[in-house]
Amino acid sequence: MGTVPSELVKMGDQVALDYERSVSKKRAEELKSNVLKGQLSSYGIDPVRDALTHGRVNTLVMLSDYVVPGWICEKCQHFQEGARPEVCPQCGGRTSQVNVLEELYELAQRTGAEVEFVEEDEFLQSIGGVGAILRY
Numbered sequence: 001m002g003t004v005p006s007e008l009v010k011m012g013d014q015v016a017l018d019y020e021r022s023v024s025k026k027r028a029e030e031l032k033s034n035v036l037k038g039q040l041s042s043y044g045i046d047p048v049r050d051a052l053t054h055g056r057v058n059t060l061v062m063l064s065d066y067v068v069p070g071w072i073c074e075k076c077q078h079f080q081e082g083a084r085p086e087v088c089p090q091c092g093g094r095t096s097q098v099n100v101l102e103e104l105y106e107l108a109q110r111t112g113a114e115v116e117f118v119e120e121d122e123f124l125q126s127i128g129g130v131g132a133i134l135r136y
Helices: 006-035 045-053 100-111 121-125
Strands: 042-043 057-063 069-074 079-081 097-098 114-118 131-136
Touching: 006 042, 006 057, 006 114, 006 121, 006 131, 042 045, 045 057, 045 079, 045 100, 045 131, 057 100, 057 121, 069 100, 079 100, 097 100, 100 114
Parallel strands: 057 114
Antiparallel strands: 042 131, 057 131, 069 079, 069 097
């Protein structure tokens, strides 16, 4: 009862942070379980992008602060990891360099998928830093 209000705020922040980390860890474990059991999941840039495009992703699980260099077409918005071509192979539009994980995040936001950021996870790192728990 004699705790200073600023200390209560710090304690509350720590409880909230610990809870968020536990939720993130559970999502990463759920993804790992689904992948290993061959259940509703997808991993890797291209398969996850395709699942997002078709609205199949329930939860996008990503490593926070992870960078996957790639490119995006300024005309048709197609994006892909790897070296940037001068023109988009799909429509011939100009391309720009991007972090592909940021593009996946934006696509998830547009398609109504939940996004979970995980600070550290060996399995998630081994599959390219991104995976998805699918709706169907």
